[in-house]
Amino acid sequence: MNQDDIKKIIDAIPDLKIRKWNDKDIRFLFKIMYYCALRPMEALTLSKEDFNLVDRYVKLGNTKTEKNAKAIIPMLFVQDLDDWLWDKEPGKLWVNLQYITFYKWLKRLGKLCDIEAWTTHRDITGELTVGHIFRKSVAKAMLNGEIKDKDGGDIQIPVISKHLRHKDVAMTLNHYLKSSQEAVRQTF
Numbered sequence: 438m439n440q441d442d443i444k445k446i447i448d449a450i451p452d453l454k455i456r457k458w459n460d461k462d463i464r465f466l467f468k469i470m471y472y473c474a475l476r477p478m479e480a481l482t483l484s485k486e487d488f489n490l491v492d493r494y495v496k497l498g499n500t501k502t503e504k505n506a507k508a509i510i511p512m513l514f515v516q517d518l519d520d521w522l523w524d525k526e527p528g529k530l531w532v533n534l535q536y537i538t539f540y541k542w543l544k545r546l547g548k549l550c551d552i553e554a555w556t557t558h559r560d561i562t563g564e565l566t567v568g569h570i571f572r573k574s575v576a577k578a579m580l581n582g583e584i585k586d587k588d589g590g591d592i593q594i595p596v597i598s599k600h601l602r603h604k605d606v607a608m609t610l611n612h613y614l615k616s617s618q619e620a621v622r623q624t625f
């Protein structure tokens with residue numbers, strides 16, 4: 438997914454007609470997952486207190502791969518996030534939101550927004566985890582120059598890898614930034 442797809446998805450959230458949670462809050466769930474490169478379960482369990490906007494990180498606690506993990510909040514997202522968090526009560530941000538509900542939203546949004554990774558079987562797309570698409574998308578946006586560093590420069594692969602909290606750059610290259618043969622053919 439590119440940044441236009443991300444915007445289209447976030448704009449389509451009201452079309453889900455969610456009753457239990459505010460559309461703006463769900464939009465921010467998706468934005469946080471994208472900009473901070475979070476896995477779904479990391480995002481779904483966040484509390485207001487997990488965010489440190491001064492030092493630009495979000496505490497994740499124990500994750501799939503790390504104890505006491507933290508994710509960086511990109512400078513370009515800090516003000517928007519601060520504005521949203523301002524009037525939030527302390528505590529969990531998405532109370533009782535379960536992964537299965539989130540997953541169903543992704544599938545519905547896939548149909549609404551024509552997102553291949555959410556509508557086509559994984560044997561065809563190669564996307565093994567539906568919710569990880571935000572992590573992969575932000576990594577590709579960084580690599581392709583759609584997201585620049587705080588000085589307006591290109592972001593290098595080792596930095597992208599660290600943003601994804603990968604211990605090995607090979608994971609970033611082989612599983613997140615992989616290109617299809619067709620993409621290579623169109624590039625050269």
